[in-house]
Structures are given as C-alpha cells and as structure tokens.
Amino acid sequence: MSLLEVEDLRTVFHTEKETIYAVDGISFDIEAGETVGLVGESGSGKSVTARSLLGLIDNPGVIETGSIRFDGVDLTEGHWDEYRGDIAMVFQDPQGSLNPVYTVGNQIRETLRIHRGLRGREARRTAVDLLERVGIPDAPRRVDEYPHEFSGGMRQRAVIATALACDPDLLVCDEPTTALDVTIQAQVLDLLKELQREEDLGILFITHDMGVIEEVADRVNVMYAGEIVERAPLDELFDHPRHPYTRGLMRSIPALASREGRLPVVEGEVPTPTERATDCRFAPRCPAAFDACTREHPEHVDVAEEADEHTAACLLYADGYDHAPDPSTVFDDGGENA
Numbered sequence: 001m002s003l004l005e006v007e008d009l010r011t012v013f014h015t016e017k018e019t020i021y022a023v024d025g026i027s028f029d030i031e032a033g034e035t036v037g038l039v040g041e042s043g044s045g046k047s048v049t050a051r052s053l054l055g056l057i058d059n060p061g062v063i064e065t066g067s068i069r070f071d072g073v074d075l076t077e078g079h080w081d082e083y084r085g086d087i088a089m090v091f092q093d094p095q096g097s098l099n100p101v102y103t104v105g106n107q108i109r110e111t112l113r114i115h116r117g118l119r120g121r122e123a124r125r126t127a128v129d130l131l132e133r134v135g136i137p138d139a140p141r142r143v144d145e146y147p148h149e150f151s152g153g154m155r156q157r158a159v160i161a162t163a164l165a166c167d168p169d170l171l172v173c174d175e176p177t178t179a180l181d182v183t184i185q186a187q188v189l190d191l192l193k194e195l196q197r198e199e200d201l202g203i204l205f206i207t208h209d210m211g212v213i214e215e216v217a218d219r220v221n222v223m224y225a226g227e228i229v230e231r232a233p234l235d236e237l238f239d240h241p242r243h244p245y246t247r248g249l250m251r252s253i254p255a256l257a258s259r260e261g262r263l264p265v266v267e268g269e270v271p272t273p274t275e276r277a278t279d280c281r282f283a284p285r286c287p288a289a290f291d292a293c294t295r296e297h298p299e300h301v302d303v304a305e306e307a308d309e310h311t312a313a314c315l316l317y318a319d320g321y322d323h324a325p326d327p328s329t330v331f332d333d334g335g336e337n338a
Helices: 048-051 106-118 120-133 152-164 182-199 210-216 234-239 243-249
Strands: 004-014 021-029 035-039 061-070 087-090 170-176 202-207 220-224 227-233 301-303 311-313
Touching: 004 048, 004 202, 021 035, 021 048, 021 061, 021 120, 021 202, 021 220, 035 048, 035 210, 048 170, 048 210, 087 152, 087 243, 106 120, 120 152, 152 182, 152 227, 170 182, 182 202, 202 210, 210 234, 220 234, 220 243, 227 234, 227 243
Parallel strands: 035 202, 035 220, 087 170, 170 202
Antiparallel strands: 004 021, 004 061, 220 227, 227 311, 301 311
16 A cells, blocks of 8 residues: 555636636555655646645635545545644745744744644754754754744755654655755755655655756656646656657756757647646647547556556557657657657
C-alpha cells in the first residue's frame, strides 16, 4: 500500500458565470521515502492539487469526485483533521507564509503546541533544534527574531522547520524554490534530500521548472489544464519524453552548450477548463495535432520502451488512428529526446 493514493480527483470551482475544472480526474501515488514530481506551466492545476490533498479548498471550490487515501484512509470522507500533522505543506512564498508580527520561534512553537502538545521551555528547545536541523546558524538567537530579519533562503528554511514541527510522513512542496536565487535554491533542495533520507519522508514536489524536477524527483507527473498528460520514472521521462507538451517543456530548458540564439517556446497559453474534457486540451498548441484530437479525449496508453510505468495521454500512441502523424516526422529529435 502506498503512503498516498490519489484516484480520479476532480476539484471544481462553481462561480456565478461558469464552472472551472481546475483539477479534472487525476490519479497518482507516492511511496514513503520517494519524491514524486508534479510539473507544468502556471495555470495547469498544480497548486489546486496540493491544496486538495490537505483539504484547503475554500468556497466556491469543492472536491467533486475522487479519493485521497493517506495510509489507507480516505481523507475526503472527513478525516483531514485527524491527519493534519502527518501531511505538511511548504508554500511558494516564505515571506507570505510567515506572520510578520510574530517571531519565527513563536510561530514554530504554536505548531508544536497544536500538533504535539509542547509548551514552555520544551517547545522553545524543540524550536531551536528544528532551526538547527534545517541549517540556520546561531539558532538560539535567531529563534527570537522576526521574519524580516531573515534572508529569503533562511525564511524558506524556517518554513520547512515549521512543517517538520508536525513530524509529518508526507511533505507537499508547492514551488518552494521559485522565489530564491539559484545558489540558495540548490541549498534548499539539498536540505530536502537530507531530511528525506533521515526521516523516510514522502515528498510531492510541485514546480514549473524541469531542471529542478531533474534534480529531485524519482517519478514525474506532467500536468496540463487540470489533467496529468504523461507519467514516468525520472530517467525514462528525460530520455524518452513522449507527449508533445512534455517535449515542449524539455526543449525550453536552457543549456550552456546550446548555440541557439533563442529557446524554443510552446506557443499559446494554458486554457481555463470550463467543462469536462471531450477532446485533447493541448491540441490548439500541439505541433502534432490531427483531426481526431479536436473530437476525442485521449486516455493514458503505455509508451514505455524499456522502463515500466511510462504512459501518455496522447492519440499519437493510441491504436486505430491511421491518419495520426509519425512523431519522428513531427519532432526534430527523431522521436526520442526533446
């Protein structure tokens, strides 16, 4: 049994004008001690997925269908509060995650009080230990400082320390390095790897950056317009990307050895899904789209060559489409690497 099992999750927002299918029938799982990546452009539904896992969807949003099973228990049946400390979240903006009018130590101690019942000197001592654990120097002094006295990297470390105060089994990281410079980003990624080794943490790592995903993930789910369009082990995905959207993301990764003056781009923008999918949502932007793509919704099919568990939701690889183009004639990578 996996630590987390998400099955056919659908989170929608009912507004006065329309219904938005922000997450539309996705499924994935996470094992203890592994990092699963969720990658895609802004607007793909990644953050809504993260908030759904923790039961943080507010009105007018609602989890319409699907199950979120943590350690075998379906959280959607009203069990979120029971497991609030077992699943922790690290948000994108550390400045916005910390209350500016309370010291960092005060905020960690509050978490310790709520989730572990610690108070007084014991809570303070544990808060200092947590700050030391995430690499903040001179923690006994820093614990009494305010967020504005911390650098951006230190604030993100403090947010991670607050998440660890719950003693979680699963860490949901929603773009945790986006606001950091590249050097601090590398330090935070190394910290997460070290914590994972020590605690056997399961991690869901959400980002739009394929380069970051390559550094941290064991398996990857590529998300577009509320759906997962490709899933594979890390090396298999990077060696043999199959979905045209994944290929576009790969080609957008800057390379020091590249002599091209301009990076290739995926033209257009992620659409806002306002109805259940009846076609391929990526078709308007896809260089390999053909007639059936505008009429039929693709299901996941096995596209693995050597590795297991590599699937893509793309009609290019489905049976019965005689007029589908050959990927090797569409992409200039010969149908292999993007």
